[in-house]
Amino acid sequence: MNQSSLHLTDKLTSAAVVLSVLLLVQCQDSRSIPYPATIRPVSFLIERVAGSRMSEAMVHPGRNPETYDPSVADLMLYRDCRALFFVAPALDGWAANFQECPSYAIVPEAIGVHHHGAHGAHGNSPGKVKGGENGISGSRNYVDPHFWTDPHRIEQALPRLQDLLISMEPGSAIRIRSEIRILAEQMRSLEEEAARRLVHLRGKRAVLMHPTYESFLAEHGIEVVAIVEPVPGKELSVKDWRNLLTLKPVDFIVHEKQLPIRQSRILARELDATIVELDPMGSSARNLTELLRNQLDAFADLRVD
Template sequence: MYRTLGSIGRVLKFGLGGLGAGAIALALVACAPTASNQSDSNNTATGGISDNDAAGSDAAGNKAVVEDKAVGENQTAGGDGKLQVVTTFLPMTQFTQAVAGSCAEVSQILPSNVSPHDYQAKPTDAQRIAQADVLVQNGLELESFLEPMIENAGNPDLKIIEASAGLDLIAMAEEGHDHGHEEGHEEGHDHGHEEGHSHDHGEFDPHVWLDPQRAAAQVNVIRDGLIAAAPDCQTEFTANAAAYTDQLNALDEEIQQTLAPFAGKTFVTYHDFANYFAARYGLEVDFLVGVPEENPSPEDVKRVIETANSSELKTLLAESEVAARPFQALANDLGVEVSTFRPNETAGADGLAPDYYLTVMRENVANLAAAFGAQAE
């Protein structure tokens, strides 16, 4: 989950004239922080996609960034002969599991109910990385909390796959919520953190997996990285990746057909995470607070009210029930509902399966179409 709002008292300094009672209440709601249980239990996902068609080549020409980390004594363990792969969080696990098949054992470092925006690394993470052959992460500084764990793992043969390498990226919104969807950047440079905040984002929005086409590109990056780590499994990795990207391409076409009537319209989310999705389908997106944590000002609230009214939205979209609670006050003022648009960062145990991504995205699209006024079939 995303962090909920912290202390929101500073909003009162700006004055709240002109806002409805619900919008004022939004500024006063104190939501308890997400209290996800960061257990040490392994989220393990083995297997992949069976009975696949023969694979084709990657038309986009994506290449995996596979980085060898020479950090100390190797403690890689893989007694059953399978490639030992650790992933960071949900979409990385889903995509890696789709490719891995019978050649690799895949386990997730983060508990499946904890977002990378909220996670605090633990010493046991270094132990798991020490026993891995491959680490798959999204990149774009989303998992920077793991950097000390990687350095302390003592695993010189660890290969790190950056799934966002080579993708067209969207710059993070500057203060003032400039939603230009500036694209055309390629990941590959080192974006430094502001010292002391391990969950700060870098220059680019990291939520690339919410565009199914970019998700397919990430799958192919993972495929190439796994092939580099286990060349004997090239045939299986290639076939599995092709089968899953076929499903992602079909999903993309389905979403395009559903959302085509709403091209150019703007939807509203609670946090800033849906830019890649919006850009892919010719939409605009506004949000109330940024990621990972901000307090909304009266200007933020007014802006969202204007957006919702001008777009004639029927629904505001929150990524979780936790985020929906403070959003509800604003929805009450607008006379609209609150529904969900999940960023596919957290789930139950069933969320580790590759098909879960497809399910979540279809649910998101149905909720978004309803927000624009489409009638459920």
């Protein structure tokens, strides 16, 4: 191909990109989202209080919210937003730098990383095993950002959410306070139901493939003996496996739908444990209540000796 042909191809490519962006803008003008959220569970929470079609998730299930990089389409779609809601600086903190509208963390105090024993900080090693002086219980300054899996934690986050939404919609203050009050009652009811239905798991030992459910399980008397964070394409080291296999007895492995299941199956076989598979991103749920109820049903149906 000669130089003039290459130049023409470049021009045509540039024109196509500009045209695509313009078409994107025209298509999206009619569906402005006032309160986008980084992940689906947060958008469920916002919609529950602010109303349907007031929020949607930027990071779709299957993508990693911790490392997500907003696309041009995201910037165009949410250019007229009033606020972007994210989980916490320790989880999806990139949202704090979103330029299209102000951004607010639901759990702003969750700024530290979680240390899992001798394997270092969150994200630095494919396997993290609780144990020793630096185990999970020794992380004094750690605040778990995964609030949306625990009705009690959701209830604790509601006063801040109420204040933020009222500051942006003062004319809707009465309605927002009413929705927050109803939601808080629902969360208390779910927490009481969980306490009744999970009593058979009290004292059981669990291994998590990600720390998402740690605070919820701890609240119901279930001991988290290890947290393993598999990195796609990277196997656990021999040392990691040896540490994990010394943890017997283990009653169940909490596997998350978004993660590869191979390592969960190996651990379940070697530890003679049951796998419970959960979907913390709510890819099949229609709302916050359904997400939490699916989670509760999965644990309540778990039968371990």
